[in-house]
Amino acid sequence: MSLAILYSRGQCGIDAPLVTVEVHLSNGLPSLSIVGLPETAVKESKDRVRGALLNSQFEFPARRITINLAPADLPKDGGRYDLAIALGILAASGQIPATSLTQYEFAAELALSGTLRPVHGILPLAIKARNADRQIIVARKNANEAALVSDATVYAADTLLDVCAHLQQQTLLQPHSAKRFEIDTSAANSHEDMADISGQHHAKRALQIAAAGGHSLLMIGPPGTGKTMLASRLPGILPPMSEAEALETASISSISFQGLDTGQWRQRPFRCPHHTASGVALVGGGSNPKPGEISLAHNGVMFLDELPEYDRRVLEVLREPLESGHIHISRATQQAVFPARFQLIAAMNPCPCGYLGADNGRCHCTSEQVTRYRSRVSGPLLDRIDMHIEVPSLPAGALRQQKNNPPDSQTVRKQVQQARQQQLQRCGKANHLMNIQEINSHCRLSSAEHRLLETACEQLGLSARAHHRILKVARTVADLDHSKQIDRHHLSEAISYRRLDRKLEQHTLVSG
Numbered sequence: 001m002s003l004a005i006l007y008s009r010g011q012c013g014i015d016a017p018l019v020t021v022e023v024h025l026s027n028g029l030p031s032l033s034i035v036g037l038p039e040t041a042v043k044e045s046k047d048r049v050r051g052a053l054l055n056s057q058f059e060f061p062a063r064r065i066t067i068n069l070a071p072a073d074l075p076k077d078g079g080r081y082d083l084a085i086a087l088g089i090l091a092a093s094g095q096i097p098a099t100s101l102t103q104y105e106f107a108a109e110l111a112l113s114g115t116l117r118p119v120h121g122i123l124p125l126a127i128k129a130r131n132a133d134r135q136i137i138v139a140r141k142n143a144n145e146a147a148l149v150s151d152a153t154v155y156a157a158d159t160l161l162d163v164c165a166h167l168q169q170q171t172l173l174q175p176h177s178a179k180r181f182e183i184d185t186s187a188a189n190s191h192e193d194m195a196d197i198s199g200q201h202h203a204k205r206a207l208q209i210a211a212a213g214g215h216s217l218l219m220i221g222p223p224g225t226g227k228t229m230l231a232s233r234l235p236g237i238l239p240p241m242s243e244a245e246a247l248e249t250a251s252i253s254s255i256s257f258q259g260l261d262t263g264q265w266r267q268r269p270f271r272c273p274h275h276t277a278s279g280v281a282l283v284g285g286g287s288n289p290k291p292g293e294i295s296l297a298h299n300g301v302m303f304l305d306e307l308p309e310y311d312r313r314v315l316e317v318l319r320e321p322l323e324s325g326h327i328h329i330s331r332a333t334q335q336a337v338f339p340a341r342f343q344l345i346a347a348m349n350p351c352p353c354g355y356l357g358a359d360n361g362r363c364h365c366t367s368e369q370v371t372r373y374r375s376r377v378s379g380p381l382l383d384r385i386d387m388h389i390e391v392p393s394l395p396a397g398a399l400r401q402q403k404n405n406p407p408d409s410q411t412v413r414k415q416v417q418q419a420r421q422q423q424l425q426r427c428g429k430a431n432h433l434m435n436i437q438e439i440n441s442h443c444r445l446s447s448a449e450h451r452l453l454e455t456a457c458e459q460l461g462l463s464a465r466a467h468h469r470i471l472k473v474a475r476t477v478a479d480l481d482h483s484k485q486i487d488r489h490h491l492s493e494a495i496s497y498r499r500l501d502r503k504l505e506q507h508t509l510v511s512g
Contacts, residue, residue: 036069191236
């Protein structure tokens, strides 16, 4: 047989489109050509494949070899097609049987010795292969990642010879299974504890509400008041991810430059890019688009400390994904769409020196300096942040007066999970994702509460977006209170979390 057909998969965002590897041997001068829009790494695979075949004691056919990677208009990059190309040459030259090849998908890079090397982006490939009812053969170092997909049949091989022995029914590979649930259980309590934080009861309450409803949160306060400590404890009180969410989040890590750590399976990501990060670092990019910090935080938390220190143009790229939950990256040769539904937690000082409103009179910033400092964060971005709270300095001696048995993360997490379960039963999503129709249906107010909200919107000059966000937060407060309706105190608490909508008077912090 001079024609062999095998299957592999490419990479386009978190999608893994099917690539058919066609290998044809014909008469003519010995040569090997690869067609189908291959990039440099794919073109170089002919040398890796030749060395791997010869060093594995196979014959490299002295014929004209044409390898077509279809579809022809999909750019192909990386070494993921090496194994399929090598097996195609062996099948086309009759050195291994070609009858059972189409029930598998292959993805591995070849060393010159014939050893299989891992490649990025295995998890999206495994998801698509399972959906297509095909088995997967990968390098052993990729096997744990591929086996995270339920019902996927994954075979791990060390060398090209191992794969050929399996296809020839000589020495069969055994299906690989990852210890998925053990990994999840061991990581469940690995986060820092809420009980470590002294005082700041108002901030801890706001963090609990943010966790329960998936709301974004901005903390304003002097240095050393615990803003970073609060943010770092948020992942420990968030509800666990569903398997669908975990696979989507893990798929993004799989195609990134850092790759996927299977030890973090089903843990919500916590990303905290430095304030010198560029817009491309947050959004992602490259000739072959890779996800940025925004997408790597999908289904998790992105913490931006010292918010006004970020370049204003960098912060503006957050506006679209905060609303839509995804990010589009367009390049000359291809486009990619990455999911980016993250929970934004930000922290900032009240003024350039950081001590505005402190009792010790340490702050000497003028009102113009304070206004200029806060204006680094645009109004449209602030409008998209659900909750703004103050994290004040603790009075002297407060650290010694720790409340007896303060609630730990496990206790708070249970309350958050109960509230989130109510939201899922009510409309199948967290409160921050409710659309206008769902807000009108599930956030109904009495006439008196309507007047209270309208008065607040008038006095604070709130937009329609802020109006809806207050209703969502009020719904979450009611859920934590196990209340089916939003009462006046739920709404009042939600309004109090719009800290930056109040005017700065005499450049002192107005209490919420």
